[in-house]
Amino acid sequence: MKNSKTILIDKNPGRNSQTYGIARELGTDLALIHEPSVGVVGNKGDSQCYIGVADKVNVIHEALRARIGTGPGEMPMRLIQPEFTIATSDGIRNGTREMRYSLIGREIANDALSEHLSASGLEGVIAVVACDKPPVGTLAAILEHNRPAIIMSDGSIRPGTDSVTGESIDLITAYQLAGSDDEELKTRIAKEACPGYGSCGGMFTYNTMQT
Known part of the structure; x- marks a missing residue:
């Protein structure tokens, strides 16, 4: 990460104040707010496809928080709060007028995650994906961002x-x-x-x- 080209939050006191605030709320070391960022993302929607995602995202987030710090064996990184993309359910809407909203969910997930990855300066991300279209949009955004990433499935019913x-x-x-x-x-x-x-x-x- 020493050779990272990502533009991180600079040391303006106004921006620092907000960044210190979120670091404090997340329970992370305030000394790490200018280090490369890492975080977790997930897909959320209105069917049983997505119900398990948030719990997995939170578990991963807590595991990362336990590994981040300035001590021996710890990762000197800035942890950001989890982010989620919205989605709809193919299965519930199959054969209805509302099915027209399913496919564009791929682009919505892609756009939202692309914005999040770039604006947050994420140097590493773990994504928990579910249902049909959001995983494709999530994968596309991660490939476009071109940083280390892990994508895990929430699993089939x-x-x-x-x-x-x-x-x-x-x-x-x-x-x-x-x-x-x-x-x-x-x-x-x-x-x-x-x-x-x-x-x-x-x-x-x-x-x-x-x-």
């Missing part, structure tokens, strides 16, 4: 279990029942196919990328 037959079921099972005239069956499978949280349990964009 576990399969459900049909309470009547005991068979393993998932989102695909529910989709395949669209033409059935058995309303009770369709309701039961819809309720039981996606337990817990995680990204869609099928070989869609997200799981294909992770594979």
Whole structure:
């Protein structure tokens, strides 16, 4: 990091005051506010795809904070607070007018993260991604920023279990029942196919990328 070309926050007292303030709130060493920055980012949205992201981001953030400092074996870096991009759910909106907002979520994630990475002078970032479009936008922004990064998946949702037959079921099972005239069956499978949280349990964009 000694050869970093990133323009860091200069030593103007007004800017220092705000930077000291956030460092104090984050519980990091005030002496490190002019060191290269590192941080965590994640994708957040309105479906179960994103529910686990914030917890993972916070765990990683705390792990970084424990490693940052001026002592032996510690990383002399400025830790910034976690940032999140917004997104929508493909699965919930499939076949509706609102599905038109799904694909542009890729560009929204890309633009937001590009702005964050550049404006924060991040020399390293860890990203937790979920659902279909935000991971692509996140990856593109990180590649454009061209700094060390780790991208981790929040993970796929576990399969459900049909309470009547005991068979393993998932989102695909529910989709395949669209033409059935058995309303009770369709309701039961819809309720039981996606337990817990995680990204869609099928070989869609997200799981294909992770594979």
